[in-house]
Amino acid sequence: WRPVKLVEGVFDRKKHRVVFRDGREEPVESGSDPVLDLVEHNLKRNIQTLVFIHNRKRVEELAQVLAGSTSVRVDQGDLSELVEELESAPTRFERELISELLKRGVGFHHAGLSMISRRVIEEAFRKRILRVVFATPTLAAGINLPARRVLVSIKRYDPGSGRRVNISVSEYKQMAGRAGRPQYDDLGEAVIIDARDLKEGFKYIDSQPEPVIGKVFADRSLRVHVLSTIVSGEARSTSDILELFKYTFSALYSGDMEYLYSKLREAVEVLLEASMISTLRDELKPTILGKITSYTYLDPFTVLLYLKHKPTEYSDFYVLHLVTLTPDFRKSSAYISERVLSHYEELAEVFKYKTPPTSSEFYSYDDWLLSLVYASILYDWINEKTEDEILENYMIGPGDLYNIRDTASWIISALSKIERVLGDMELSRKLHTLSIRVENGVREDAVExxxxxxxxxxxxxxxxxxxxxxxxxxxxxxxxxxxxxxxxxxxxxxxxxxxxxxxxxxxxxx
Structure with a gap:
């Protein structure tokens, strides 16, 4: 059910026109960039537009190019309040660039921005101060921000294959669903902007979203949930675990009970080898290590990796590097530039700080190198380098920095609890202090x-x-x-x- 009718269409690049499923066609003037041509086309018709692109840099570039070539009349009264709020944004980049774009009725939105900047942009779009926002798909996930017309890219870069690939129908439908504002529009329009041809575009429009697939079969989920069921006493044997899990969405959807059983047995074996559970007269019992691991909600593999490679002599950098190597620290090479990675690859052999081994059964050299960059970001952060310095040196956004900080602080705090239970009070105290420093970005003398x-x-x-x-x-x-x-x-x-x-x-x- 939709409060506003949705009409979908495809941009025909050969004939430079939008072809809608209801039979309408709109010719579009040809210019230097098809995406900007479509946006300009909408602006001339006073159509507020949301543009989804799967690349942060491209999103920022499009906003700046459009702002430089067009000017939208903006209500200065409403604008002044938002510009004032932006003054509390953490970086000079945001305070200056986003303010300038706002004055021209243009904005961009992605997860690399700070919460303040994202909130200001969202509010400006709702108030119709912004006529155009270029965004990555994070804006489509969980944020109620509709527009009269939504332009959707169905291609994204896949770092694994090194080429552009098509997104899923579900992803497209999620973005297209942002078209149409109940209080303003009789209909919403979603236009696919980069289909290879009309046939490919209309296939997305006419297809049903892919089935929802449960995630409990994922290795991390299984390890965490199997351990949890044993710690809570819900399961006392492998048979109990199988009985519980056969009613999960994943099991009911797949119907492959043999696969489920093999994955669950595998998870139990991992937990036994990790000494997180034990068997007593054929009954599964949690160990102290298993209990504290479950209570912290860490992946058992995170704890195993840490215990195998934990420092014999404590150093902040070593711990930060080790934490960023754990499976709970979800890092992405997509947000670290090739220039930064290459620089750290050159530094790796002569790096001034002690680091974990360059490879392990838990991670590869590539993981180690990427984690070295993330650890360096965190090290600069706790030694009170300014946010502007960190963002410029590592070419990341403030939102990235906050995610890195929050995840690392949580893992370090959890490891501190584990060390306390295991009896190493001194190391536990050091890890606790480090978690506070990571959370706040301070040297040790500022912790209190x-x-x-x-x-x-x-x-x-x-x-x-x-x-x-x-x-x-x-x-x-x-x-x-x-x-x-x-x-x-x-x-x-x-x-x-x-x-x-x-x-x-x-x-x-x-």
Missing amino acids: LVSLKFIGRARARILIEHGIKTLRDLAKTPHRKLLTLPTFGPKVVEEIYAQLRERGYVVEEK
């Missing part, structure tokens, strides 16, 4: 200060540079002195003092 809300990496460093190094120092600092420090306004100072009082400190308020 960033435990307070409203004190992040920048304010913590300002305090330390002014001799305020602990919460006790902070409590003893007069109100008037704090107000003289950059970014410490009355509201922030009051919030900080309130937290100190809650923790039992006597605050110097004069």
Whole structure:
């Protein structure tokens, strides 16, 4: 069911026209770029447009080229509020470029942007300040942002094969479904922009989405869920596990019980070899290691890799590199440029920090090299390189940095809990401290200060540079002195003092 009728069409590149399934045709003026030709065509008709492209760099380039060649009348009143909100974006790139594009009625959206920038762009599009947004498919997943007309690319680059491949029908339908705004439009229009020919385009339009396939058969899911059923007591034998899993969506959909049984037995064997479960009189029992692994929701392979290669002598960089090698740290070479990878390949043999082995039964040399880059990003982050420096040096987006940070912090914190249960309290403490540093992007001397809300990496460093190094120092600092420090306004100072009082400190308020 749709609140607005959907009409789908295909851009015919040979005759430079849009052919809709309902029989309509629209000729499009030919220019330098077919995508921009279609967007300009829509702008002339005052049609708000969402363009889905499967490449971040291309999305940014199209937005900038369009902004340079056209100008859309923008309501300055609504715009000023959004531009002001953008001032709190974490990078100069976002503050300057996105603000300039907003003023021209154009935007771009992808997972590499910060949450602030994405929120501003989404709000500007909803308010119809932006007439065009170029986006990667992340915008189609879970965000309610419809447009009168949606232009959809059905081709994406596949790094595995090194060529452009077609997306699934389901992916196309998800993006096409963004066409049509219930409060404004009688119909929505979705146009495929890069089909090889009309036949290929209409095949997408006329096809049904592929069947939904359950993910529980994936190796990680099986390891995690099998361990969970044993730890919780739901299953006490392999037969119990088989009985539970045969009612999962994956099992019911595939109908291949023999395959299911073989995968489950394989998962049980892995957990036995990893000493996460044991057998006692034919009954499966979780070990202490199995229990804490399940409670942290880590992949058992992450714990195995860590325990096999954990440092004999602790170093921040070694741990960061090891964590980025784990299967729970999902990295992608698509977001690391070839130039950066090549640079680190040259550095690898003379790298100044101790690293895990270059290969293992858990990972390949290529994984090791890619993880070396991710570890270097994290190392710069915890040593308080600015976000602009990190993004420029590694050619990533702020959204990428936050995802890298959040995932690594979670894994390190979980490993700290595992070390505590295993009895290595010193290593557990070091890992706990490192997880806080990764979460906040600070050196070790700022860990205590960033435990307070409203004190992040920048304010913590300002305090330390002014001799305020602990919460006790902070409590003893007069109100008037704090107000003289950059970014410490009355509201922030009051919030900080309130937290100190809650923790039992006597605050110097004069």
